Amino acid sequence: MPQSADEQHNKRANNGDKQGYQVIPDAQLAERTTFGVPARAHWLARVMDRDAIPELTADTQFQSLPRLILGGGSNVLFTRDFPGLVLAMENRGIEVQTRRGKHDRIRVSAGENWDQFVRWSLDQGYAGLENLILIPGSVGAAPFQNIGAYGTELEEFVDAVHAWDSEAGEFVWLDREACAFAYRDSIFKRHPGRWIITELDLVLPRSGTPRIHYPGVRDMLDKLGVDKPAPADVALAVETLRRRKLPDPAEIGNAGSFFKNPVVNTSKADELKHDHPELPVFALEGDRAKISAAYLIEYCGFRGTRSGNAGVSERHALVLVNYGGAKGSELWRLAEQIRDTVESEFGIRLEPEPVIL
Numbered sequence: 001m002p003q004s005a006d007e008q009h010n011k012r013a014n015n016g017d018k019q020g021y022q023v024i025p026d027a028q029l030a031e032r033t034t035f036g037v038p039a040r041a042h043w044l045a046r047v048m049d050r051d052a053i054p055e056l057t058a059d060t061q062f063q064s065l066p067r068l069i070l071g072g073g074s075n076v077l078f079t080r081d082f083p084g085l086v087l088a089m090e091n092r093g094i095e096v097q098t099r100r101g102k103h104d105r106i107r108v109s110a111g112e113n114w115d116q117f118v119r120w121s122l123d124q125g126y127a128g129l130e131n132l133i134l135i136p137g138s139v140g141a142a143p144f145q146n147i148g149a150y151g152t153e154l155e156e157f158v159d160a161v162h163a164w165d166s167e168a169g170e171f172v173w174l175d176r177e178a179c180a181f182a183y184r185d186s187i188f189k190r191h192p193g194r195w196i197i198t199e200l201d202l203v204l205p206r207s208g209t210p211r212i213h214y215p216g217v218r219d220m221l222d223k224l225g226v227d228k229p230a231p232a233d234v235a236l237a238v239e240t241l242r243r244r245k246l247p248d249p250a251e252i253g254n255a256g257s258f259f260k261n262p263v264v265n266t267s268k269a270d271e272l273k274h275d276h277p278e279l280p281v282f283a284l285e286g287d288r289a290k291i292s293a294a295y296l297i298e299y300c301g302f303r304g305t306r307s308g309n310a311g312v313s314e315r316h317a318l319v320l321v322n323y324g325g326a327k328g329s330e331l332w333r334l335a336e337q338i339r340d341t342v343e344s345e346f347g348i349r350l351e352p353e354p355v356i357l
């Protein structure tokens with residue numbers, strides 16, 4: 001371990017965190033991911049101030065090393081130690097910027113917790129984010145895969161994403177179009193490591209009609225005795241549904257949905273629907289349809305199965321779980337087995353949703 005550099009960095013960090021970051025050598029990452037698998041980073045940099053990024057990234061010590069940006073670790077799977085610099089964005093702050101008619105622009109820092117930010121927005125009387133409640137992780141990671149749930153995706157509220165562009169060596173901002181958002185995808189995901197997202201500008205309406213068409217939401221509102229739902233009612237319905245369906249990472253390690261719902265052309269979807277009338281199919285624009293990956297996995301008999309300390313959740317066939325003590329490589333082996341079985345049964349190759357390292 002390069003002790004001298006370590007001492008030097010920690011001294012700087014201990015000097016009142018003047019640089020706004022702290023560097024830790026040989027850092028354990030298990031507690032920083034929701035899968036909780038063991039993995040060490042050669043270096044971990046906690047970034048509390050975005051203005052520290054230029055100095056940190058220019059440090060010759062780190063320049064030649066592979067780099068990974070880490071938020072809440074709820075969408076990554078480490079299959080081995082990381083031989084480079086892990087950059088944890090921990091900058092905080094929420095600022096209401098301008099009023100635009102019936103909307104406000106809110107700037108929120110990457111290190112804020114997404115779910116807490118959604119709850120803050122509801123407390124302030126904003127509408128729009130209620131369906132995205134209880135998604136784990138940081139604000140900075142939300143644009144990376146254009147988080148979505150219960151019929152809402154982040155992209156519709158994005159005004160701009162602020163980032164450090166590692167290629168250009170400067171702070172930049174990207175408007176919504178430049179972010180090239182798609183289903184669980186964005187320009188950030190297509191060029192991992194290039195942009196370190198520092199803040200997100202969202203435009204939120206001060207009132208709005210809640211979106212309750214997603215299966216289960218209306219029924220849950222009925223159960224809760226709500227006739228004309230306000231955003232907070234929809235948030236409660238979604239939260240209740242999510243708590244029932246998804247295992248809590250605080251209790252059992254997981255990263256939510258492990259595979260994306262595959263998108264196929266309509267003739268393939270029709271063919272599958274003919275053989276499997278119960279398969280959920282969602283029509284998309286053009287000649288395409290999204291089909292349920294959970295159905296395909298469940299059909300192949302994986303729901304509730306266990307292989308060593310890795311397994312597939314009893315509650316949801318899309319969720320891989322760490323029963324305790326599983327290694328990332330063990331979970332990945334199980335994922336490969338699922339992917340290969342589904343492919344030989346249905347001719348569809350599932351893609352993982354988390355980033356596999």
Ligand SMILES: Cc1cc2nc3c(=O)[nH]c(=O)nc-3n(C[C@H](O)[C@H](O)[C@H](O)COP(=O)(O)OP(=O)(O)OC[C@H]3O[C@@H](n4cnc5c(N)ncnc54)[C@H](O)[C@@H]3O)c2cc1C
Binds near residue numbers: 135
């Ligand atoms: C129980 C559970 C339920 C979930 N439900 C949903 C859901 O309903 N919908 C959904 O979309 N997702 C869901 N997820 C996945 C996950 O919560 C989201 O993808 C979330 O946005 C990840 O945030 P994070 O901070 O944990 O990111 P991390 O896991 O730390 O990182 C994920 C990726 O984003 C990159 N990244 C992180 N921060 C930055 C940054 N500041 N700048 C640039 N890149 C960055 C990382 O490099 C990595 O490639 C769920 C996960 C769990 C565990």
